Amino acid sequence: MVAWGALALVPWYALGGMPRGVPAWPAAMQALVGERPWLIPVLLALLPATWAVIGPARPRLLVWSAVAGIAWIAVEGFGILHHGWGFEALATLTGSPGPTQPGLGWGAMIHVLALTMLIAHGLARQGVCRGDVFVVGALLLVVGLIVLFVIYPALCILSSALRDNDGGFAPTLFAAKLFGRPIWGLDCLFGPQACGTAWNTVAVASIVGVATTLIGLAFALLALRTRMPMKPLVAFLSVLPIITPPFVIGLALILLFGRSGAVTIWVADLLHLPRTRWIYGITGITLAQVLAFTPISFLVMIGVLQGVAPSLEEAAQTLRAGRWRTFRTITWPLIRPGLANAFLIAFIESMADFANPLMIGGNFTVLATDIFFAVVGTTHDQGRAAVLALVLLTFTLTAFQAQRAWVGRRSYATMGGKGAAGRAAALPGGLHVLSYVAVVPYLLLTIAVYGTIMVGGFVVSIGRDNTPTLRHLMTAFSVEHGVGGWFLSGSAWNSLITTFEIALIAMPFTAAIGIVTAWLLDRQRFAGQKSFEFLAMMSFAIPGTVVGVSYILAFNVPPLALTGTGAIIAIAFAFRNMPVGIRAGLANLSQIDRSLDEASLTLGARSFRTLRLVILPMLRPAVTTALVYSFVRAVTAVSAVIFLVTGEYQLATVYIVGRADVGDYGVAIVYSAVLIVLMLLILLVIQLAVGVKRPGARPASGAGAVTPMAIVQG
């Protein structure tokens, strides 16, 4: 079958980096010729499996032989690297440097896939998952992929953190790094020195969490409890964080408030003040992040406030409670869990944010940027990067876990029953004013920021020389007519096209794995479902920088050497954005009655046919959402991929960060503006296309609605 075919026909080692002289032979030939004897067990493991398939039904044997096959591939993969034995013990045991092999190729991949399917067959025949091969197969595949591309890299961080930079095991060095002053120092409390990175990060995240939650609440109160026009506000604020590349706000703040920023110059001229660099550092980071993450808090708080049944507030008022008393004793206690939720989401986002601290942080370091400089900086200390990543990961996973536990246990949808009728209580006067005080500066700053980005690229140098010009646009996006006809001569074309290509490639995979995972979670019952859900959603909480570092550590060397290829960027996109698909899928599936699947099954359609003919057509809104958002998020992502780009695979965002870094703000702004406008256009077009009513489909609400957690961007 396929497994034999893979062994016999497809080259075992193929994916790039193959040393010259090693023929790209299939595994079967290499094993039989005797050149690579360690591949023989791979063949041996397949023998009983084949017998179990052809001969009498022996599902247990099938499962075990296939598991053994995969296990051996893993063992020999790690045991024998391209420079010899993978473990020192082996080298001392044999007394030789050992054989060599390059990274695994297509043959190995197809073989492992086939073995996985064999396991699925074996398990299904034993009645696992109601005997459904497709379900077992899909489950194994998704779990396998998550283990390979989420868990395994994370473990690589741990292992790398425990070693020194030569690969030796060094627990004391690890402890010294982990608990050292650069991370945990408290010097800033006592003197002018800087505090540890961890404290910096926690401080910023806490401030940002509190500020965004309160401003978000103020927005939600104004939107729901006053006559403020709500719909355009919601649309505006829900779309902003999706289309905005994360560094844009930091960039705009520099242009406005930096030492030679527009506002700085204006104020300095007006009041004859010296121009300072006050924006760089904790002030700027906090400001940028509050601007960036408030929309998310707002969306969370809208949901929370809508969950408070108006009848409860009406009841309080008929019991002689005034408006303020009603808010204090009824509304506030009911939304408290929601506030905690919004805080934790903003907290995680702030920790994961990489681009704003990079832009505007100055000498103030947070974990995310520190990791980056540990890898690309002059020190080039991968061990230190791993330790920092470990600390950051611990923080975010703890917050993520707390958030899940909180939301899971405490339902803030009130107990008032179905009766959602009635009018919500009006805001107490004081609170009304307070909300405006919080909201108006935010709106003004946001308008200033986006205005700067849209206008800034079309003047010579914003703030200093406001003469309109197309120079920057020409530099980035000029099209010239030359010898070979029209060609794209602008400096940005290359990265823009690469970005779109890779994002397009990643898009279907992201959506597919997300939707399938959602389907497994919602529609199937299996042992370990809770842990599976946690694994699947966990990649939300892994900051992009950590993903970047972990991918470098995990996939730089065989058995899976992927670094430097476009594939690894696509994979990073797919697994970073997978939760978007899961969320969209889950939301959509909960609207489709389970009896439809069951009807299809009892009519004799297998689960794959059911998925294809019954579920998928009704999941179209979720599929569209997953496709669009995975694309848009891929295009605007920075943190994970900044580690993975190469000269060949340059991405738009990374290019912009690079331009801004060298002070070439004109091109950076123009490029940012182009990205924002493009993303906005894509969203609008899709919205229009999806909005057209299809005959036969029930109006499934929530098509374009994206749950707040779906927007976490690193």
Added chain:
Amino acid sequence: MPHAVEFQGVTKRYGAVTALDAISLQIERGTLVTLLGPSGCGKTTVLRLIAGLEQPNQGRILIGGEDVTLRAASERNISMVFQSYALFPHMTVLENVCYGLRAGGVKKPRAIEMATDKLAQVGLAGYEGRLPSELSGGQQQRVAVARAIVLEPEVLLFDEPLSNLDAKLRRRVREEIRDLQQSLSLTALYVTHDQQEALAISDRILVMNMARIAQDGTPRRLYEQPASHFVADFIGDANIVPVEIVRLDGATAEVRLGPFLLTLPHHGAEPGPAELAIRPQALILAAGPADGKSLSGRIARAAYLGSHMEYWVSVAGEIDLFVVSPDVVSPLPPGAEVAMTLAPAGVAVIRRQ
């Protein structure tokens, strides 16, 4: 010939909750068997186990004599009519009915032919191109039935198929289902919590309670000879009163109830304390004081229901008896003193459990 469906000691647990406790049952070909019971008794679980939508923790399930315990739902020769009908909203009526045939590998023209035929049989000719959302509740229900019977399954499963219809329609549709089942001699298993529905259409009823089968028999037998307090109470209304069995004589027992000494089939009851189920219409009321052959009582409440009167009669200020009287012309007012006699046809002895 093997049974259409057979359970052998089937147990199903959801976590700590036992939904089915070592159930064994058989369903003969060509019969309509009803699973009747209060919500949460496990009746729907039986249906879902047969369909393959759930898997048992213990025991074996056979369909047409074949062990299907480990087989997926799509591999079983059954079909099911869902409570919500579960019509695919994005497919037309015809596509819905064709769906199972196409999944089973029937070629498209043949599938359309068979589906059109079945739709005509349920009275929906001409509706093929409609979407389910364009049909009334009753029509949707018929599409669901057509979609199920077109596959000619070994057993047809009905999961409370009438509960979404209004009362009048319900009566008509249940007759249609019964006619269809008889004329096609289908084997059908029907789940409901409505005892009238069960009595009206079943060849056999399995009354379920607390994850077990409480009683298994024809509608008449269940009504006339309830095996337990629960069954007597659940099938039709019944007044359950404590009695004393004086002595047994062959198949009958002499039962003392207040002033009465009744001779009734004993259904395996032993001499000593037992219970008596008295149907409301078996108590005959007459105005005025009781004599030696009747029981004295006082009307506590009276309700006029058009076709009959309902009374609560208080006996010795302790027991309240529920009585149905066909006499609506001269109703008895609350507070009136009455004399009650018993019609033996509506009275059954229940063993003490």
